[in-house]
Amino acid sequence: MTDQGNFQLQDRSSEKLWQSFDYPTDTILPSQVIDRGGILSSRRSETNFSRGRFQLRLQQDGNLVLNTINLPTDFANTPYYASGTDDGTNSSTSGMQLVFNETGSIYVSRKNGESLGLADGDLVSSRDNYIRATLNFDGVFAQYYHPKNGSESWTYIWSIPDDICRILLDSGAGVCGFNSICTLYQDQKRPTCKCPRNYTLIDPNDEYGDCKPDFIQGCAEDELFRSKGGEVLDLYDVMEKKLPLSNGRVDNSLNSRGFIKVRKAEYSILPNGSHGLSPEIIEKEKDQDTLILVGSVLFGTSVFVNILLVSAFCLGFFFIYRKKKAKTVIAQNVFEMNLRCFTYKELEVATDGFKEELGSGAFGIVYKGTIQLGSSIVVAVKKLNFVAQETEKEFKNEVNVIAQIHHKNLVRLHGYCDDGQNRLLVYEYLGNGTLASFVFADIKPSWKERTQVVLGIAKGLLYLHEECSTQIIHCDIKPQNILLDDYYNAKISDFGLAKLLMMNQSQTHTAIRGTKGYVAPEWFRNIPITAKVDVYSFGVVLLEIICCRRSVDAVSNDDGKEILTDWAYDCVVEGALDALVSWETEALDDRKKLETYVMVSMWCIQENPSVRPTMRKVVQMLEGVVEVHVPPCPFPAYSITN
Structure with a gap:
């Protein structure tokens, strides 16, 4: 063990065979250096020393960043701090090493010999003090000192970022847990986490953990309505954030205030865990x-x-x-x-006796019609083949859930029919038809139009998976279930029908659903079905949009090109993206985006669902706000144990 704190293994000639300085965890010491590719990982909590979700990395491009990762994988999220020492336009100023020298200075050493210091101000003496720099479990990279001849505890010197509470993390929960509020007081350098009023910690011993409500939740009126200014607002007019709340923080620089709706005080969960009248209502009785x-x-x-x-x-x-x-x-x-309730006779008249068929699928046949909602509106009427909900109430409840889901990239539901054995859904009509007719037409759509469609589909799926009040797994994403409006904006249809037809979904083992060529591998194995099945299908559709060809081409004369996913991966390995887009000039002129989109598709079609990104990560990669790493082979030989 050296005086600098470096543990070494040496041979008889004192030649170093191994040293701890080459394998840092969450702390670096004076004289220690981190090269490109080096990482510091935070601990899980103050007392849990397993790997946490925060990282300090000197990237291969020379940029020093702080970011979160999606445990248990190493998938890095968007950095919440960056030194700006990447290659960029001037490679001579890019970072080569993170140096913690013997005097206690920490800086990024540039390729041209210059350095970028991470901290301003006076340094403490390394002769009289022990000094360390640690990436704390709350994501703050800070420097501390401890007197060599004293009993004082470690004392804070500086940190980055200045206020971790004001940093928006894109990995779910913020520095504090879900439903918790982060505050950095003036006399403190570390954040304080507190639950809002009427919330308490799930784990009383983890002050940085998640908070749970102390009141009973679940009444339908709470889900359907909220009040503002004394008026009832429809959910069609208000985009509500999905609970639990994340990244809660106090920011006095903003002239705004947030509100959390809680149940009235009359009935709540008492401290002993029972239900009953709250102290507030007892006080009312005194009045x-x-x-x-x-x-x-x-x-x-x-x-x-x-x-x-x-x-x-x-x-x-x-x-x-x-x-x-x-x-x-x-x-x-x-x-x-x-949400209007139609009679079967009304829809029969509206569709002229179900005369003009727009399309058909696993859920039923779709007809074109015209209804009166203030004025004549063209609609698409879907005749459902089979609905498992036997009672009118069950069917109406499920339809109401679908009606609450409203997003610009989802087809809107206008009404329904529950007339005896006849059950139908009335959707908005989109004049430009399906994505299939758009992408697989004789005339190839422009690259710009196709990339616009890709983003629309991704954002629609993100809303279904994470942002609407109830998570919806579509289970049948394919070009025929994606429609285009007059401006070629993509809108996903048939969402929620899997549940309406009584197909068990999240974290369950089910019978195979979906369409050949788009079905995720886990459908064929005895493993849970999650939202990752939609991610897989999206990856296939993304490749179809890129290449303007179907995922399975049984009549192809070119060996090795019958299955699009297999051929696309071969093109990635061989660096032959030109052939993948048939040497399309517009796509090749936008090569960086083309490469990004192809790599994203490869991540989405990974055989192992845990390796696939979430749709939130997919959107971030497509928009260029998250770095896209080279994906592994999507089809490795691996086994999953039950």
């Missing part, structure tokens, strides 16, 4: 004594004054009651105003 006092005063005054007061009370109560009742009626009928 009844005040009402008795008011009554006594009334009877002690003149009859005329009493009549005036009583009349005023009654009149006020009448208006309040009527207003409250009106709001209740609005709340009860808001779905009926936005």
